[in-house]
Amino acid sequence: MTETATAPTTTDPQAPNAAELSGPTSAIPAEELEQLTEDIIAALKTVYDPEIPVDIYELGLIYKVDIDDNRKVSIHMTLTAPGCPVAGEMPGWVENAVATAPGVQDVQVEMVFDPPWTPERMSEEAQVAIGWF
Template sequence: MNLKEQIALVDKIREHLKKVMDPELNINVVDLGLIYDVSLIEENAVEIVMTLTTPGCPLHDSIIGGVKHCVLELEEIDHADIQLVWEPAWSPEKMTEAGLKAIGR
């Protein structure tokens, strides 16, 4: 896979991840700013670095599982490694313009 195809696949993954919603805020994880990085680690494998809005999030497993399941729906991806990080801490400044509009800002 050449660089252009890799970039297109990462963009496709990010767009597909918009299907994963934070159930409390009803905003997708991309527009919420929870996805910090999407990297192809092998041709059919991806690593996603993400966070949650708070370390004590009661829906921790549900959101992370949703991210993994969503990525594995793509025919190009056979393996997804989800890395949950707390640094840098999430803040509303990480939200996209669409995410901010969704909360009325």
């Protein structure tokens, strides 16, 4: 993936789940890129942490999503804890879910632990779902 051919869609670590388009201009038309981004987020919201009744997107486990001009998606994600019992399976669940989004050509998921996940990364919706409000 070349930097000039990348249209990153990112979740800002300082603002949980604030998906935004930034970076270099994409060859993908803006409307199509917006729809693709929405479809990827919807797919991410179908994957749940088995120990917490909240999807991984609202939990703030998705740190970064890049979509290149060939519609290949690269995802950086984390877990609530490095020793999570589904650490080996969760990236596959994410890859399979995002691969179903219309227009996605390929998906790569990378597990990262920097910065470490904290409960502050959860959306307000996730906090309500687990009774923190």
